[in-house]
Amino acid sequence: MKEHKLQIIRILITAGLLLGWSIAPADGWLQLCGYLAIYLLIAWDVLWEAVENILHGEIFDENFLMIVATVGAFCIEQYPEAVFVMLFFQIGELFEHIAVGKSRTSISDLVDLRPDYVNVERDGEIVRELPEHVHVGEIAVVKAGEKIPVDGVVLEGSSALDTKMLTGESMPREVSRGDAVFSGCINQSGYLRIRVAKELNESAAAKILQLVEASSEHKSKSETFIRKFAHWYTPAVVMGALLLAVVPSLIFGNWGEWLHRALIFLVISCPCALVISVPLTYFGGIGGASGKGILVKGSNYMDALTQVKTVVFDKTGTLTEGRFSVTEIHPAGMTEGDLLELAALAECRSNHPAAQSLREAYGKAIDENRVSEAEELPGMGICVKVDGEKVLAGNQRLMKRFEIQVPPADSSGSVVYLAKGERYAGFIVISDRIKEDSAAAVEQLRKLGVKKIVMLTGDRKAAGEAAAKELKLDEVHTELLPGDKVEQVERLLSRLKPGEKLAFVGDGMNDAPVLTRADVGVAMGALGADAAIEAADVVLMDDKPSRLAEGIRIAKRTKRIAGENIVFSLTVKAFFLILGACGAANLWEAVFADVGVMVIAVANAARALKNVDSAASHKKRGAA
Secondary structure, three states, rough: OHHHHHHHHHHHHHHHHHHHHOOOOOOHHHHHHHHHHHHHHHHHHHHHHHHHHOOOOOOOHHHHHHHHHHHHHHHOOOHHHHHHHHHHHHHHHHHHHHHHHHHHHHHHHOOOOOOOOOOEEEOOOEEEEEEHHOOOOOEEEEEEOOOOOOOOOEEOOOOOEEEEEHHHHOOOOOOOOOOOOOOOOOOOOOOOEEEEOOOHHHHHHHHHHHHHHHHHHOHHHHHHHHHHHHHHHHHHHHHHHHHHHHHHHHOOOOEEEEEEEHHHHHHOOOOHHHHHHHHHHHHHHHHHHHOOOOOEEEHHHHHHHHEEEEEEEEEEOEOOOOOOOEEEEEEOOOOOOHHHHHHHHHOOOOOHHHHHHHHHHHHOOOHHEEEEEEEOOOHHHHHHHOOOOOEEOHHHHHHHHHHOOOOOOOOEEEEEEEEEEEEEEEEEEEEEEEEHHHOHHHHHHHHHHOOOEEEEEEOHHHHHHHHHHHHHHOOOOOOOHHHHHHHHHHHHHHOOOOOOEEEEEEHHHHHHHHHHOEEEEEOOOHHHOHHHHHOOOOOOOOOOOOHHHHHHHHHHHHHHHHHHHHHHHHHHHHHHHHHHHOOOOOOHHHHHHHHHHHHHHHHHHHHHHHHHHHHHHHHHHHHO
16 A cells, blocks of 8 residues: 555656656757656666566566656657656556455455454463464364364353354354354454364365465466467567567658657557456456355356356265154164164264264263274265174165165165164164255246256165255266266266356365366365365365355356456457558557556456355346
8 A cells, every 4th residue: 555655746746847847948959868867766666677587588568668768758849748658558557456455355364364362361371372373182262252273172161153254154153162164254252262283274264375476387278378478479579569669660661750650550559458358357256256155266266157058966965964863763673773883883973963963862971982893885874883792774776785685674764774783773864954045045046047967976766866856957866976976077078068067066075086177176165175176176164065156157247347448459459550651650559558458457357256145146137
């Protein structure tokens, strides 16, 4: 901000001196010296930057073009025009810096998640400590109104957390003893004691900040095109201006006139409007998306989102709530209570949502000492020893592997078969509800031009097909192992037309291979899934699948704004270049064609930051 104020003061002083000197009764060397002093006041930094770039081998940039054009104007005694060209160039630079600063500030505000301090319990006292000095296992205390400084688990207290900075969700999240909490959330009401679960650099806030800061390293195709275009374009127009100055003057004479036209040609040709506005547009788009809890790891993924025609969803925790509850118990040779106890013991060390629901349904303390030799079989279930006897708990594939005959289960829920020793013991049905947001997500994706929506799940056929039917999906594939999901994605990718992209949306560690293979990997509810964050290209910081549609909408708007800037800049440039070569444009018009186009393009690029409001209003209009 201070830098902007100094630049404004310098521009105002230059404008005042230029106006005063233009009406002063001075001529000859005195007039030249006066304009030269004013010129150096406004142009010294451009001159210095041009010299630095030349020393580093970067000759043909906008600074070089402006120096050549304005020094050339001095050579043909167009002193006021030379100063005015540089003055307007600096005004355009000021607008650019303000726009970039606004964009950076917006993103900084959205991811200003790093805590300043942590209140930590040590030796019976609460001391204020730097976050990087707090370690896993220590107890942090967070009072009402304070920011959660670390990722951890609530040991004592209950509260409502403002998670807007992490998820974009405006509704507060209720937490109590045993719930996981994440750094960056704001404690709105109660007093919380939290056991630290992660070091600061591994926390949710740190990972988000790293993702956003690293996003500029991944350039979109539009940005890459502009940089390559500028690299070849600038030397070409310098050569064109040189030819315009030399060749016609050798044929028709009038060296001064053709040199003047060549200088105008150089001023008009400056590509700064393109070089500045297109990256700024994508930077603003990423900032706007992050304000809705949609973290895009790079502008190349923004481009890819606009081309998504096939969306593949995981089921559990993505389209469904992932909160299972026991709805049916079918024992064989034992009571319902005994079967439920057996299931709870078998799954006592598993973090799978189905295992948690079995333990909750049992509702009693579990003696883990009764359990030993647990072996998890991916995509099938678990094999453990309970009281020294082998127990199997899993799907029909697990029973088939151990050659245990089981009856068919006529249920749309997830079925957990159990066997004790070598004997079938019964099955338990666990149901998972579809998220209220899932149907809206499918509808919005179709409106955005997505042609095919597919669900892949390791769940039973009946459960998967029931969910797919309710959501009106195009395809569903069930009882899949992680490797099977990759094969299905490969098949779908092979059927895409040129220019079409596939997005996979998953929520857990098992989805990491598919997230990596898809054109766009989208991690759902990834606050607690480090593997998903690492593998995904886009991270949705809450568990709403409709955020994907919102992200596609924002990406399309961002790309449209970038396209507008490209077309507008090139069209105006081409028109004025022709006028300049024909002698129909003077330096004032050249200034508009350069600085004016840049200011308009930058102002248009800044609209990308308003993607948050635009997407929301679009949603409201759609609902109406």
